[in-house]
Amino acid sequence: MGVIKQLPQSVANQISAGEVIERPASIVKELIENSIDAGAKNIEIKIEDGGRELIKVKDDGHGIQVDDIESAFNRYATSKIENIDDLYSLYSLGFRGEALASIASVAEIEMISRHRDSDQAVKIKIKGGEIVDKKPVGSTVGTEIIVRDLFYNTPARYKYLKTTTTEFSHISKIVSAEATANSDLSFKLYHDGRQILSTPGNGKLKDTIYAVYGSEIAENLIPIDIEDRYIKLSGYLCRPELTRSSRSHELFFVNGRPIYNNLTAKAVETAYNKLINPGRKPIVFLFIKVNPILVDVNVHPAKREVKFSRSQIIFDVINKAVRRTLKQNDPTTRIKLKQSPGLNEADKDSEENIERDQLFTDGKDKNQKSNQSDTRNENISDSDQSISQSSYSSKNRNKYRRSDSNNYSKEDYQKNINYGSESSQQQENVAEQKKSFNQQITETENQEYSLAEVEAEESYFKFLGQIFNSYLLIETDLGLKIVDQHNAQERILYEKFYAEFNKKDKASQSLLLPVKIELSAEEREIVRQYEAEIREIGIDFSDFGNNTILIQEVPVLLKNKPTRNIIEELIAELAEAGKAKSAAEIQKTMLEYLACRSSIKAGQPLTKKESIQLVMDLYRTENPYRCPHSRPIMINISREEIEKGLGR
Numbered sequence: 278m279g280v281i282k283q284l285p286q287s288v289a290n291q292i293s294a295g296e297v298i299e300r301p302a303s304i305v306k307e308l309i310e311n312s313i314d315a316g317a318k319n320i321e322i323k324i325e326d327g328g329r330e331l332i333k334v335k336d337d338g339h340g341i342q343v344d345d346i347e348s349a350f351n352r353y354a355t356s357k358i359e360n361i362d363d364l365y366s367l368y369s370l371g372f373r374g375e376a377l378a379s380i381a382s383v384a385e386i387e388m389i390s391r392h393r394d395s396d397q398a399v400k401i402k403i404k405g406g407e408i409v410d411k412k413p414v415g416s417t418v419g420t421e422i423i424v425r426d427l428f429y430n431t432p433a434r435y436k437y438l439k440t441t442t443t444e445f446s447h448i449s450k451i452v453s454a455e456a457t458a459n460s461d462l463s464f465k466l467y468h469d470g471r472q473i474l475s476t477p478g479n480g481k482l483k484d485t486i487y488a489v490y491g492s493e494i495a496e497n498l499i500p501i502d503i504e505d506r507y508i509k510l511s512g513y514l515c516r517p518e519l520t521r522s523s524r525s526h527e528l529f530f531v532n533g534r535p536i537y538n539n540l541t542a543k544a545v546e547t548a549y550n551k552l553i554n555p556g557r558k559p560i561v562f563l564f565i566k567v568n569p570i571l572v573d574v575n576v577h578p579a580k581r582e583v584k585f586s587r588s589q590i591i592f593d594v595i596n597k598a599v600r601r602t603l604k605q606n607d608p609t610t611r612i613k614l615k616q617s618p619g620l621n622e623a624d625k626d627s628e629e630n631i632e633r634d635q636l637f638t639d640g641k642d643k644n645q646k647s648n649q650s651d652t653r654n655e656n657i658s659d660s661d662q663s664i665s666q667s668s669y670s671s672k673n674r675n676k677y678r679r680s681d682s683n684n685y686s687k688e689d690y691q692k693n694i695n696y697g698s699e700s701s702q703q704q705e706n707v708a709e710q711k712k713s714f715n716q717q718i719t720e721t722e723n724q725e726y727s728l729a730e731v732e733a734e735e736s737y738f739k740f741l742g743q744i745f746n747s748y749l750l751i752e753t754d755l756g757l758k759i760v761d762q763h764n765a766q767e768r769i770l771y772e773k774f775y776a777e778f779n780k781k782d783k784a785s786q787s788l789l790l791p792v793k794i795e796l797s798a799e800e801r802e803i804v805r806q807y808e809a810e811i812r813e814i815g816i817d818f819s820d821f822g823n824n825t826i827l828i829q830e831v832p833v834l835l836k837n838k839p840t841r842n843i844i845e846e847l848i849a850e851l852a853e854a855g856k857a858k859s860a861a862e863i864q865k866t867m868l869e870y871l872a873c874r875s876s877i878k879a880g881q882p883l884t885k886k887e888s889i890q891l892v893m894d895l896y897r898t899e900n901p902y903r904c905p906h907s908r909p910i911m912i913n914i915s916r917e918e919i920e921k922g923l924g925r
Contacts, residue, residue, distance in 0.1 A: 301328020327444030491795030
């Protein structure tokens with residue numbers, strides 16, 4: 278008797294569901310795309326407990342005909358394609374006919390639908406893939422689908438769901454992307470009875486971006502509209518001074534479909550190179566229109582990724598188009614300077630000339646300056662700058678005051694302008710770093726430096742030099758060590774910040790001007806979920822409405838630090854964590870970010886004094902071998918390995 282058997286349909290559906298339905302957000306995506314394909318103008322999504330208990334999607338599309346209600350839940354039943362050739366001219370979002378069958382096999386699903394040509398709606402209820410009820414009901418034209426008890430019959434998959442916050446974060450991200458892709462549709466998203474998101478549906482992309490991502494992003498958008506060869510690009514880029522710590526705000530749409538594709542992300546990030554600080558990501562809403570035959574949307578079971586058949590051409594077109602658009606719109610970082618009394622029109626012209634910079638130049642001098650710059654000077658928010666500039670103005674008001682208050686000298690005015698590009702916070706950080714490095718260390722050739730007073734396996738080290746402007750070579754009694762200068766100082770600063778933050782008399786500092794941070798719907802939910810923990814570490818904030826918060830108080834340690842960037846990094850980390858975090862863990866995340874952004878970077882030349890002091894400070898830490906992110910700080914090559922490699 279044979280051992281190969283045909284799987285029951287219910288088992289086959291559950292296996293298929295494992296590919297299509299990864300989490301509640303997968304269901305939301307499939308149902309929204311069905312609504313869009315049905316010609317809906319208004320889509321309402323209601324979620325409970327991150328999608329575990331309830332997912333409800335209601336639309337006013339053309340509905341499903343009575344005879345098709347049951348067929349809609351059959352595998353591979355679709356109205357979108359008829360043969361394989363249709364895949365190469367596909368404009369609909371759904372086409373496989375797997376979604377409803379997969380959902381119904383792992384959840385309890387209820388559908389009410391009325392076709393536009395029918396006077397009556399039909400209600401059908403399915404559990405575990407089996408129809409348990411079907412009857413006519415009254416309803417408006419359109420479709421309403423309710424999904425309850427997800428993965429009730431597959432407990433192993435249910436236990437792999439993350440926290441409510443994490444699961445809803447994924448849902449919010451999906452809805453935000455779909456809303457942005459379809460600005461002519463109105464989306465409303467609710468979670469546990471609260472309205473999280475609402476878009477106008479007026480067909481204006483900028484208005485949708487405003488509704489989903491806030492006014493700060495909407496006010497810094499640069500339109501892009503370019504056609505090159507067989508590719509049309511449209512949408513918006515964001516000014517380089519407004520960035521994020523992750524790719525969460527890089528949105529790409531191919532023929533109206535929200536997609537993830539590493540090639541498009543790299544093309545845009547390369548175009549922004551040298552315009553934004555290392556480690557930061559641009560904000561982009563880019564619509565790509567190509568012939569469907571050039572893009573394969575069938576490479577991923579959940580249709581999350583696409584593949585281009587002429588990837589290099591598409592990369593080049595996107596890269597050049599984004600770079601050209603940025604250049605034409607003057608990507609110079611805009612600094613808000615408070616105008617002092619008596620600044621005349623001629624001075625305003627002078628200000629514009631001074632601020633204008635020749636970017637997009639790949640000269641050696643600019644590269645060197647870029648490498649040597651302290652990358653702590655990153656994307657400080659307008660609010661943070663206003664705080665620093667306000668105190669600067671009060672300290673220096675008399676310095677620039679003249680008997681004729683209507684005139685500045687060019688030299689004095691340029692000093693004032695130059696301040697805008699290097700804030701007092703940056704100056705203090707640089708001064709502090711120099712002070713800690715510039716110790717009186719004898720620079721006698723072949724000098725050995727004792728480590729007897731610190732806890733380390735080595736008793737001494739001899740500094741040999743810096744290589745690649747990134748790594749320090751030292752000789753110890755264990756062999757030759759290569760020290761990563763960035764990771765080393767990150768460990769030093771992390772322990773310093775940790776000690777300062779946790780001292781008994783720690784206090785918070787009220788900000789002179791509150792820092793306004795606009796959040797996406799997903800980010801606002803994260804902040805709401807972790808409100809108590811965020812306040813516990815000394816960050817006080819209030820709700821400003823429209824998914825905006827005002828940071829009013831921060832720990833003293835964060836005084837004169839880039840508050841906006843720190844909060845954004847915290848939120849991004851919490852969104853990606855996948856599990857609940859305590860106040861202590863949130864504190865650790867904040868200090869790690871602060872240490873990382875405050876440390877010297879790879880590519881930065883150090884003097885011999887600075888290098889030696891860095892090594893000595895490193896060995897005084899509790900763990901001189903791993904940075905706070907657990908990356909190795911140094912590697913060792915023993916004398917025996919060197920001699921063996923050289924055949925001695």
